[in-house]
Amino acid sequence: MPRVTPILRKGRKALEDLGLVKILQSEIKHELSTTPFQSSMSIENGSSVRSNIELVSVYLCGKATAWVQDNESGSLGDFKVDWDSMESQDLVLRRKCESGEEVAVSALLGQEMFAERGIFPREVLMKACVKKTGLNSVLQFDCGVSEKGIGGSQFHIYSADYLHSMTICPKPSAYRGPAFNDLDSNLQDALKGYLIAKGIGENLTNFLLLHLHKKELGQYVKWLQKLESLLLGKFE
Numbered sequence: 001m002p003r004v005t006p007i008l009r010k011g012r013k014a015l016e017d018l019g020l021v022k023i024l025q026s027e028i029k030h031e032l033s034t035t036p037f038q039s040s041m042s043i044e045n046g047s048s049v050r051s052n053i054e055l056v057s058v059y060l061c062g063k064a065t066a067w068v069q070d071n072e073s074g075s076l077g078d079f080k081v082d083w084d085s086m087e088s089q090d091l092v093l094r095r096k097c098e099s100g101e102e103v104a105v106s107a108l109l110g111q112e113m114f115a116e117r118g119i120f121p122r123e124v125l126m127k128a129c130v131k132k133t134g135l136n137s138v139l140q141f142d143c144g145v146s147e148k149g150i151g152g153s154q155f156h157i158y159s160a161d162y163l164h165s166m167t168i169c170p171k172p173s174a175y176r177g178p179a180f181n182d183l184d185s186n187l188q189d190a191l192k193g194y195l196i197a198k199g200i201g202e203n204l205t206n207f208l209l210l211h212l213h214k215k216e217l218g219q220y221v222k223w224l225q226k227l228e229s230l231l232l233g234k235f236e
Contacts, residue, residue: 092106109122109123110124126142136165140162155195
């Protein structure tokens with residue numbers, strides 16, 4: 001046992017000599033100092049514009065929900081955060097319309113988009129559900145949110161389904177009707193306009209793009225810091 005400590009010290013020195021720790025430290029510094037996304041984002045009270053270091057530090061402290069106030073960064077509007085954990089990749093929002101309809105939106109980052117220009121590398125996969133008061137049936141929309149130019153976003157509907165119940169999922173073999181792209185273009189536009197009227201507009205999609213990318217960045221930096229601590233022998 002007395003020889004264990006010197007061996008561990010030599011092992012740690014070997015790791016440092018290999019440059020693993022320095023590489024990690026360089027990567028952490030790079031992620032904290034650069035601003036790959038729009039920096040006009042206000043946290044909690046919207047009192048000031050924060051740097052990337054301040055933004056990520058909020059995530060590292062376990063406070064995943066970030067409130068954005070300006071048009072480019074987007075806003076929640078009348079939606080409330082129902083679920084947003086640093087231990088998960090998704091986000092769930094809810095709102096109740098004046099008409100009594102309940103709207104739920106869940107979102108998480110999808111695959112990378114190999115666009116020539118743009119700030120956000122990944123698409124947001126968004127599912128929107130609308131339920132009328134007193135009914136069990138639900139309108140469910142599967143959508144994709146992507147960047148539009150600089151400081152803007154747009155969403156596309158991939159599929160629209162009418163579910164008879166929220167608790168009973170239809171069988172995979174069940175007929176769901178025609179594909180969304182096969183619907184009349186006027187009907188497609190009307191369904192998209194319906195979602196926009198329920199609060200799923202550009203302000204919200206801007207928020208989803210920025211918030212989920214920032215959330216992923218915070219999780220990545222936290223993982224790097226844990227790995228750094230482990231290599232340095234500080235992680236208990």
